[in-house]
Amino acid sequence: MDFGINAYCIRHGFVIADIVRITEKNRNVYQVVNHKGDHLQAITTNDKDYYVGDFVSVTTVDNQLFITHCLTRENVISKARNTTSKDFLFHVEEQILATNVDQLFILIAADQRFTLSKLERYLMVFSGMVKDIKILISKNDYQLKTEKILEDVSRVYPHLRICSYSILNEESLLHLNTLFEPGETALLVGSSGVGKSTLTNYLLNKVSIITNDVRMDGKGKHTTTATKMYHATSSESYLIDSPGFKGIQTSREIDSEILFEDISRLAVECKFNDCKHQSEPGCAVKSAIKNQRLDSEMYARFLYQKKKREGYERYIRDKNRKKG
Ligand SMILES: Nc1nc2c(ncn2[C@@H]2O[C@H](COP(=O)(O)OP(=O)(O)OP(=O)(O)O)[C@@H](O)[C@H]2O)c(=O)[nH]1
Ligand SMILES: [Mg+2]
Ligand SMILES: [Zn+2]
Missing domain, CATH: 3.40.50.300 (P-loop containing nucleotide triphosphate hydrolases)
Structure with missing residues (x-):
């Protein structure tokens, strides 16, 4: 019940003593747990934000636990x-x-x-x-x-x-x-x-x-x-x-590999490096669809998601241009 603190410290070569893990956050009051499984409360006086899952180092002053800093986040x-x-x-x-x-x-x-x-x-x-x-x-x-x-x-x-x-x-x-x-x-x-x-x-x-x-x-x-x-x-x-999502979007570059790995594997065989897999000659993706080695519905989803992503990026670019 150490909430992974021991394993984390071994991976990173930290000394366990003053390390706790955050289990809940309410403004700047945090519920934390130590390597013995004791549940404690900690506060912070700096303006940094910590999150559930963080391994943080703490110090005790007048019986009050203070978070001093956040240790390496693995993700x-x-x-x-x-x-x-x-x-x-x-x-x-x-x-x-x-x-x-x-x-x-x-x-x-x-x-x-x-x-x-x-x-x-x-x-x-x-x-x-x-x-x-x-x-x-x-x-x-x-x-x-x-x-x-x-x-x-x-x-x-x-x-x-x-x-x-x-x-x-x-x-x-x-x-x-x-x-x-x-x-x-x-x-x-x-x-x-x-x-x-x-x-x-x-x-x-x-x-x-x-x-x-x-x-x-x-x-x-x-x-x-x-x-x-x-x-x-x-x-x-x-x-x-975690609280339920109202919607799901991101501002980061997204990764479509998990869905379209089959397509990216085929793409390395396309004649052109920048093949869009639409009407280019020597396209391995199109030919795989023809030979039924690639599902045409997956290909349609790939084009749909690509179009959406490009539209979104264009929108941000235009907005920023107008703004700047
Ligand atoms: N029929 C059925 N109802 C379920 C099942 N699992 C959960 N529910 C019901 O679905 C409703 C919502 O469940 P919650 O567990 O509160 O949903 P949540 O994802 O935590 O919702 P948020 O906290 O708002 O994000 C409750 O009435 C549950 O009883 C299930 O397997 N079958
Ligand atoms: Mg819930
Ligand atoms: Zn191609």
Whole structure:
């Protein structure tokens, strides 16, 4: 229950004594845990922000714990901050969700509207930040809807591994439990109401079925407002539950490799280095489609995402030109 502090210190050659990990943040008051598993409160007097998952060094003055600085972050999971301003593309700001994350679980609820675009955005935004990404379809008690989603995804992206579960189905939960690696830190993300907190609750208590809390219409109102890290005894892993997303975008360069690896592998064989895989001669991508070695639907998604990305970049360039 050291929240990974020992392993982190060994990896980086730090001395454990004054290192704690942040499990929750409320303005400048932080809940932290030390290598013995004691839960403590720490504050900071500097103007730096720390995040859930951070390993920080602390000092005690008059019985009060102070964070002095943040230790090397092994990774940072972020997305663009939600904003209602029409002008947000000017100053899109990345919002840090958590740090030092080993596994990312993207939750999609079977009872919510599903689009391939949304799944693609999730994957592209996060795939550059963490290697181990898993997609979970929650609420698979909505059986037909679950099947439709799994079918839609696997037709275009047969290489993506997706697991579905329901909080009402014990067997699916036992399988789910095995996806969480012992000693590792897992972050759950997804729209509001997909079931992140319900799943967290299950993994913490391993109570077989939490029927009271589950409404069959899936529309509970236990909206999470703060990111929080827990120790999940059943999997011996650390779990971060986060508030639901309103949307998913990013201001960073996104990574589409996770979706279109097949296309980039073929692209090295195209005659022209800058082949757009549209009408150029000697295009290996087009010829793979013709020979049915590449799925035409995946290719269509590739063009769609590329067009969207280019439009977005052009928009930012134009705006900035007008501004500057
Ligand atoms: N039918 C069904 N309902 C579920 C399942 N999992 C969660 N729910 C219900 O879905 C609703 C929302 O669940 P939460 O766990 O609060 O969702 P959340 O992702 O934490 O939502 P935010 O905190 O707003 O981001 C609750 O009423 C849950 O009981 C499931 O597998 N099946
Ligand atoms: Mg929640
Ligand atoms: Zn090509």
